[in-house]
Amino acid sequence: MNSIAVIGAGITGVTTAYELMQRGFAVTVYDRNRYAAMDTSFANGGQLSASNAEVWNHPATIAKGLKWLLRPDAPLSLSLAPSWHKYSWLAGFIGNIPNYRTNTIETARLAVAARQRMRDIAEAERIAFDRDDRGILHVYASASEMAHARRVSDLLAAGGVERSELDADAVRRLEPRLKGDFLGGFHTPGDATGDIHLFATGLAAACVRQGASFRMGSEIVDCRTGRDGVAIRYRDAGGALRQSSHAAVVVCAGVGSRALARGLGDRLNVYPVKGYSITVNLTDEASRAAAPQLSLLDDAAKIVTSRLGPDRFRVAGTAEFAGTNRDIRDCRIRPLVAWVNRCFPGVSTRQVVPWAGLRPMMPSMMPRVGPGSRSGVFYNTGHGHLGWTLSAATAELVARSVEAHFGSARVTGHAGKAA
Template sequence: MNRWGSDAGASRRRPQPDLDHVMSHIAVIGAGITGVTTAYALARRGHRVTVIERHRYAAMETSFANGGQLSASNAEVWNSRATVFKGLRWMFTRSAPLLLNPRPSWHKYSWIGEFLRQIPNYRRNTVDTVRLAIAAREHLFSIAQREGIAFDHEQRGILHFHATRREFDAATKVNALLREGGLERRPVTPDEIRAIEPALQGQFYGGFYTESDSTGDIHKFTRGLAQACERLGVELRYDTTVESVSQTADERIAIATRCDALADTSMFDRLVVCAGVGSRALAAQLGERVNVYPVKGYSITVHLDDAQSRAAAPWVSLLDDKAKIVTSRLGAERFRIAGTAELNGENRDIRCDRVEPLVRWVREHFPAVSTERVVPWAGLRPMLPGMMPKVGRGRRRHVFYNTGHGHLGWTLSAATAQAVADLVSADLSSCSPRTTAATVSG
């Protein structure tokens, strides 16, 4: 047995394809973390898979430079009255964690209306998300071990800290839900905070520490897994834009694409939509409403170019509850800080007034870390109003979705990929002359 809890020799044996599935061709649209994990789970079950991605490489949008946390401890959904009241207070403060562009937009305001109607489901959705995050963790660890993917993984836990008793008391209520979902997360005193992460500067009332959470570079992981998919026979069509999706009379999927100046239409037996914020438009072409909204988040990567900065930067992952900022140490020479939520449509502009609070936060809590070389980034989180991903069958036969993971795509994708791959396999088996199928767990 190895540290991942599995037999390394057994885990490296490749699955044998089910002969009934050899002629079935499955398309996955999107090569972010959800698309690539889905393609991998399908390939491990012996299916023929093609991934269609508009960028030149995998993981070039939301999966490029997120906060890095694999965080069951951050599984609380946002549909609560407390979050709404905070959002109203922050609306007109440009540096606030949440910013809403008030410009009229039917999609934006209808999405907000649906978000508010999900408040009664806050408790259930939070508990369900925790359980999914815990399951995903084991799948992701086993994948990384099996395929030998190095992604700056740090298993040092995640420390949430709170400046006031009011913040701590609110977090205590959330902690009860997290524990109901099966997460071990313990309260810590200011002295314990300093012992867990000595580099952190500031005055704190208390916090919570989740030892089982971890961090890693989502971009490195996704690129490594894309290479593993290719070894399993997955076709990855990069630089390819999907122009239209439709279903034929015999229920096959027709996908019209363009690569450079070359237009093409390919036929598939099944489709899994993993297109992030593009999922809504694709679903609409198939007569379905998947109300994903792009919620922009920012990150900065601080390059630790000198010995003093490397020594002064934290190794334990952090979450500042008041500022809504998360951090991850990505190897010896990079420090990732991420946060903010911006409702401003499909706007990918990197705004200085949104980046500056992240830099200021570093200077406040880690004054010895040089911020001379900081790389900013912005990405669009694909969020559904209930903060739960859409995973499963669509209304059209043979069409499936694995999208809308919001701020937890990195945390949840390894589990949702397994779920949708199981459904696709069952769909193929039900249409096969034989009723049994060999399935290899991811």
């Protein structure tokens, strides 16, 4: 029996499990949390954004990072504490600047492919997740930002992303609630928004209905390959040390993927880049009316927004390089609240829920998808800030890779639905 282990029950893990089941594999998902989607897939910006496919490996990113180095509230924050992992990652990031164009186009292509697959899955499994298909509006405050956005649009178009340029009046017409001095923007009608946590937990429930096993509260001790497949040692929710065997493993463990890959013979330079969000509870009619209906990306502030149903407004941003620290820092939350107060003054920020999560980023800004160096080992991880945007496409890719590895062999049980 071809039993596949998936390590990680975030958005990439549950989507991978789903795609494997559609191909007839028995699937067991392991996660250290009690429930699915409790880490980076809990409260991100909510955007399914092919329009945000531009990789960060650009000289302008380095220049901005240096300018913001000593500002605790800057959109990008770099801890100066010495760390070989951090500095080796940054060296790899700089080394990928020549790949900026190629990687941006390829990321856009993946994001466009993921759009339709995600919609197909949501429809097939009847997953409700506050989805909104009115697109995403990027806004810019200066001529230099607009000029860069036009160059990015050319790259996105090469990857299949359609978006239209707007002047300041057109921006106001599209989202009249937005305050501020914006020169213009771009609207991407094919993009969407929604609640990643609702989608991921809904898909995990669909996997269970189709026969998947979820071993939640399981802390992986080690993962080893052998002639008979892959052996996983883990501590269960009660603390007991257990071992299980599988024909193959797909590592979807976010920032934990690096340590697992090392034990499986691979170097996976995933670094945890912390992002923050606030969820503004719209508790009064005035706030509900004043909050934007359309999803936004403010390029200068590096802030994204999503309207999650009638009563919630999600605002997210910042990139913090500080290791695996998950603390929620007030100096990172205050700029998000201040942005809401400035751009949507009619929205009450009395009830704001802060959150922080660790984005698993590769130096190239491209996810690691496919087989490892050892037989029976596969990866679907390192998606950075585009985990939800890309997950439906990369899950298909890794599932096809597993399928090719096993050829025509199939399990006889837990087959799920036909693809």
